[in-house]
Amino acid sequence: MEKPKYSKVDRIIHWAIAISLLLLLITIFLRLTWMNKYNMAAIIQDYLRDTDQVLSQDQRIALAKKIRQPMWDWHIYIGYVLVGLFSIRFLLPAFGYMALQNPFSKNLSQKVKFQRWVYLVFYACIIVSLVTGLLIVLGPKELKKPMEGIHVLGVYYLVAYIVIHLAGVLTAEFTAEKGIISRMVSGSKAED
Numbered sequence: 572m573e574k575p576k577y578s579k580v581d582r583i584i585h586w587a588i589a590i591s592l593l594l595l596l597i598t599i600f601l602r603l604t605w606m607n608k609y610n611m612a613a614i615i616q617d618y619l620r621d622t623d624q625v626l627s628q629d630q631r632i633a634l635a636k637k638i639r640q641p642m643w644d645w646h647i648y649i650g651y652v653l654v655g656l657f658s659i660r661f662l663l664p665a666f667g668y669m670a671l672q673n674p675f676s677k678n679l680s681q682k683v684k685f686q687r688w689v690y691l692v693f694y695a696c697i698i699v700s701l702v703t704g705l706l707i708v709l710g711p712k713e714l715k716k717p718m719e720g721i722h723v724l725g726v727y728y729l730v731a732y733i734v735i736h737l738a739g740v741l742t743a744e745f746t747a748e749k750g751i752i753s754r755m756v757s758g759s760k761a762e763d
């Protein structure tokens with residue numbers, strides 16, 4: 572059976588989104604771990620104690636946030652890039668590329684139905700993340716707190732999606748769809 576060939580447009584958008592999401596995940600990971608404001612405030616506190624200086628906890632946190640800011644700016648830059656990439660991705664079906672797959676179509680196997688649902692739920696979550704992210708940065712002040720409450724939950728679906736997607740692609744590569752990974756890299760058809 573001839574396996575689908577991914578066009579240049581499909582592959583460029585796929586890898587641009589994949590790399591951007593991984594970079595975005597690194598910024599989130601850094602913020603939750605090494606660059607966590609409380610961890611950094613504690614390091615500042617240790618230094619101040621050793622050198623007989625004093626700052627309040629609020630001042631230490633403010634300093635920690637300032638140190639973290641240049642790293643965190645990248646979350647926002649990558650966020651804008653993702654807004655652009657997903658806008659293109661959602662417009663592409665109108666030009667005959669990357670059609671969105673309907674999970675309600677008839678005669679689908681359970682596996683294909685599941686795959687289509689995963690994509691649909693992922694896209695819905697991505698749209699929520701992008702819109703809430705934009706509203707935090709560009710929206711009215713009174714929306715900032717509620718939008719942050721929703722936006723920060725994004726890490727859960729993002730990690731879950733990456734795990735499911737990689738597991739699915741690897742399983743396909745080693746079972747029914749040999750060559751799927753190289754097709755997404757080079758676009759060539761798999762040799763059966």
Ligand code: HEM
Nearest residue numbers: 602603647650651700701704705707708719723725726729
């Ligand atoms: C797929 C898209 C996105 C995902 C999955 C995502 C995920 C996240 C997560 C998990 C956090 C919380 C980090 C933490 O508290 O440790 C966060 C915070 C933030 N994101 Fe995003 N983000 C996305 C897109 C965007 C976009 C498009 C923007 C704006 C252009 C943006 C701006 C922000 C800002 C300003 C914060 C800090 C909120 C705060 O101070 O609590 N994000 N994001």
